[in-house]
Amino acid sequence: MKTELLEQYIDAYLVYLKYLGDIVARSAAxxxxxxxxxxxxxxxxxxxxVTLTDIVDERNVTRAAVSRQIKVLLKRNYIYQxxxxxxxxxxxxxxxxxxxxxxxxxxxxxxxRFNGWIDVFGTERAEDILxxxxxxxxxxTKESKGEDTSLTSK
Numbered sequence: 001m002k003t004e005l006l007e008q009y010i011d012a013y014l015v016y017l018k019y020l021g022d023i024v025a026r027s028a029a030x031x032x033x034x035x036x037x038x039x040x041x042x043x044x045x046x047x048x049x050v051t052l053t054d055i056v057d058e059r060n061v062t063r064a065a066v067s068r069q070i071k072v073l074l075k076r077n078y079i080y081q082x083x084x085x086x087x088x089x090x091x092x093x094x095x096x097x098x099x100x101x102x103x104x105x106x107x108x109x110x111x112x113r114f115n116g117w118i119d120v121f122g123t124e125r126a127e128d129i130l131x132x133x134x135x136x137x138x139x140x141t142k143e144s145k146g147e148d149t150s151l152t153s154k
Contacts, residue, residue, distance in 0.1 A: 027109040031102040032076065037069050038106055041078055044093050045103045051092060078102060 021035045028038040043058070044050050052070055056063050070093070073079045078099035084090035095103060118126055143149050 023113060024106070024110060027106045028102075031078075031106065033078070033102060033106070034069075036065075037073055037078075038103075040066070040069055040073060040093075041095060041099050041103045042107065044079060044095050045100065045107075049092050051090060055093075073099070 024038055025035045028035060033041070039059070040055060043055055047054075052063070052066055055066050059066070070079065074081070076098075077096050079093050080096055081091040082094060084092060139149055
């Protein structure tokens with residue numbers, strides 16, 4: 001039974017959950033942005049002072065991967081950098097007018113699509129699913145870091 005459930009989880013991830021990224025990517029394509037690039041401009045829009053290091057730490061990805069995406073966003077004029085007045089080596093990331101517009105349009109499309117899903121499934125069910133995903137993610141993250149998860153059979 002547990003093996004079958006694992007297989008169903010893997011299939012559900014491969015077949016359904018990856019489409020969330022595809023939906024964002026389709027919305028972002030109008031602005032020639034990838035899913036990862038949209039996530040970066042979304043993070044910059046949500047915070048006043050964010051650095052490349054902040055994004056690396058929060059998303060648990062490599063510095064090189066984020067740096068590549070930021071270079072593209074700079075080149076396409078979606079973001080700009082501003083040196084910290086107290087430490088000129090530290091660069092804050094900000095959205096340009098084009099970046100603000102792209103983030104606004106893509107985020108609105110995603111909110112509208114998500115609201116449609118909530119209309120179908122209901123807020124309570126969506127909250128229950130999110131709670132499970134967060135709990136599951138926390139457990140998996142701790143396990144991948146070698147932390148004691150006190151896994152017990154039920």
